[in-house]
Amino acid sequence: MxxxxxxxxxxxxxxxxxxxxxxxxxxxxxxxxxxxxxxxxxxxxxxxxxxxxxxxxxxxxxxxxxxxxxxxxxxxxxxxxxxxxxxxxxxxxxxxxxxxxxxxxxxxxxxxxxxxxxxxxxxxxxxxxxxxxxxxxxxxxxxxxxxxxxxxxxxxxxxxxxxxxxxxxxxxxxxxxxxxxxxxxxxxxxxxxxxxxSFEAPRDARAAWWDTLWRIPIGSFAVAGPCVSGLKHTAYVGGAYSLRRKVAPHGEKVPIFSFPTQQWSVLHSVASARILEAWYHEATHPIKHGLAVLVKATVIREAMECSHEMAERCGAQGTFDTNFIARHKADLNSVIIAEGDVLALCIRLWGELVLNRYTLPIPDAKESLLANHAHALLEEGRQILRRIPGGHRSEAAEYELLPESERAVIALGHACAFSAAKRAGVPQVLLELYECAAIRDDPAWFSEHAGLSREAQRVKEGAALRVAAPDIEKYLEDLNVKYAVRASIISDENWLPRWSACRSTLGMLRVASLVSHPALTAHACDVEKK
Structure with missing residues (x-):
């Protein structure tokens, strides 16, 4: 940075x-x-x-x-x-x-x-x-x-x-x-x-409207920028905590990062941050409204998923405002409707795509598993539109086509992000982890059409985690946000000043007065003597 x-x-x-x-x-x-x-x-x-x-x-x-x-x-x-x-x-x-x-x-x-x-x-x-x-x-x-x-x-x-x-x-x-x-x-x-x-009434009121509001699509894209940075914060905070926090399930203390469930949450966030950052850099040249919607929907939904996972894996401290992740989760709830509600934007974009009124630079279907998935969903949407009576404005379309809008648009976004990150040289194992996360969004399709059974999907995830986990400290360093992180959870150096600043409350504990059973009373007295 x-x-x-x-x-x-x-x-x-x-x-x-x-x-x-x-x-x-x-x-x-x-x-x-x-x-x-x-x-x-x-x-x-x-x-x-x-x-x-x-x-x-x-x-x-x-x-x-x-x-x-x-x-x-x-x-x-x-x-x-x-x-x-x-x-x-x-x-x-x-x-x-x-x-x-x-x-x-x-x-x-x-x-x-x-x-x-x-x-x-x-x-x-x-x-x-x-x-x-x-x-x-x-x-x-x-x-x-x-x-x-x-x-x-x-x-x-x-x-x-x-x-x-x-x-x-x-x-x-x-x-x-x-x-x-x-x-x-x-x-x-x-x-x-x-x-x-001009003071003249425009010939096309809607076109004139969008021309006046030409910065809104740019804003839809721009709001995703801090979400990418926030995702990097989430990955760093969760990763640093997972390496610092130790437990002793079998006598010897080990970092909680040694557990695959913890590894998934941390490495999912790391991979998503790196892949989406690479895509964001590439997508700025130039910006089209449809691409802005694609980026915003994909980035914010992925950031929401990662922050939700990571907050839980940080335990009680993950809920504290001072540790960033919980506050970031709340902020994402507001950002997702800023500069255009994501669901409404996706409904409009998906409708234009399946009607062939608008095109996006989606990678070739042969380029990756995610690109194949994206093209398949697009064709599926067009088939649904051809099949249902009444076209895209019918009641049938509202129930069969529109509910898939956001999921389908994000699938297109995953394919574009994966392709951009590959061109940018993001490590292969992080690409594989991101691919695994995208598969989780639609496991049935990958089982039905890509030959990946549920078991095969888990095996694929496990293999990627085993390769990536030993290099976690390097991946956290490569996020390049340490200098900006203020969370107390990541180190004793950050935690001790905050602990020292906590307000102390003094109270009197009178154990014996709370115990009525004679045996328990005797035990309470023993405690007091000790």
Whole structure:
């Protein structure tokens, strides 16, 4: 990882123990962290507009995975607000000072799109250029006017001229920021606040809508970046703990990593982190909406599965906020609906794919077992569509085709990720482990069509674990996140300061008063004498 990331990791904003901070102070710290990252990476308008490697490097910074509140601020600030404005800078030089202030973090930008009652169908937003009689409110993070932060908002509203709806246009002006309902009451904006080259109604309202929201697909892809970094944190924390924690089932102490069940959880996370990171790097050139959906769905679902497994294998300490994994699990539940609900995105994409309206660069079926699986599911979906009466809008399609949407899209993602990681030179045994994990998602198909019985699938997993386990320390080191990890569970060096900081509570134990049976009372007295 870059020296910029290591520089950020050593800053007091990131070394501070946030577990005991009050809610408002944690939010304030998220803003301070976001501004620190903005000023450290020092992105330019060109970086944001053209999605340069520096832009993506920031999204993959391991420090961001520690605080998804921070990432929410950055996502709205850089990708949505600056990204939308960047396309207008050449024709609107008056926007340059504003964009520069946003890039430096002097002003925090909001992107007010969705409304209460208009999330997935945001194309039907009710906010217009005149006061709404029904009191429509915007509902987006982070829109609370507190924490001493200067804020500006891009507000998506329908442009009404002489009673005629001219379609959705973005406008900007000073506005509050943290989840809140934002209502506009007789707000007067100058003509320069309107970001549009034309006042004419678009010929194709839906196409114009997506053109205006062109940064949303990029955002769908971008939110997967911190999830990849979070998966690396999960693998490192779980792996380091599994090597440190020892038990003595037969007298001699051994690390819990010596058990295959523990090895699977750790190595599954390691393999997924390495494979998905390689794919993420490759997929940034260029980004298409369908590919963004593929990456987001695959990365987040895999991260959720790994964090769930790893949290359980870390025992009680896996539930502690200070050990990252439990907090990461909760964050993933919110990220999966950010920049587009994953299920809704997959339903739309899967429908387009089986209708042959859209294509994705899926590896050739002969390239790998996972690619063969992906092509088979795609053909199966097309066969179902041809068989059912009424086509893709029928009730039969809703029950037979749509429920498979997300699983099928993720299967395509597994095939693409595997292929990209192979090209990137990820170790073969990690590829095999990732393949085993993908097989677990659809074991019946691999048994029916790939000649892998249930027993053969277990044997395949066991063989991969035996090869990978001896090199676990190297694989953990290769994740390159140790410098950013703050979990106390990974070492005595991290654990002892936290233990020393715990609040002590003194109580009096009166054993004899709790025991009524004479024999037990005598035993209690013996205990007290000892």
């Amino acid at each position: 870059s020296s910029l990331s290591e520089q950020i990791a050593s800053h007091p904003f990131f070394t501070a123990d946030v577990s005991a901070l009050p809610f408002d102070e944690r939010i304030a710290l998220s803003y301070q962290r976001a501004i620190l990252i903005l000023r450290t990476y020092n992105l330019t308008t060109d970086d944001v507009l053209n999605l340069t490697p520096k832009f993506w490097s920031m999204h993959l910074d391991p420090n961001i995975a520690l605080d998804y509140g921070l990432f929410t601020i950055l996502a709205a600030q850089i990708n949505l607000t600056v990204g939308t404005l960047s396309r207008h800078v050449k024709s609107r030089p008056d926007l340059v000072p504003l964009v520069n202030a946003l890039l430096k973090g002097d002003i925090i930008g909001l992107y007010l799109l969705s409304e209460r009652g208009h999330g997935l169908d945001a194309i039907n937003i009710e906010t217009t250029a005149h006061q709404q009689e029904d009191g429509t409110t915007k509902f987006m993070p982070a829109s609370n006017p507190t924490f001493g932060i200067n804020k500006i908002a891009l507000v998506m509203a329908r442009l009404i001229i002489k009673g005629e709806d001219k379609g959705m246009r973005p406008s900007f002006g000073a506005s509050p920021l943290d989840f809140s309902m934002t209502r506009f009451n007789k707000v007067k904006l100058p003509a320069s606040a309107l970001l549009s080259d």
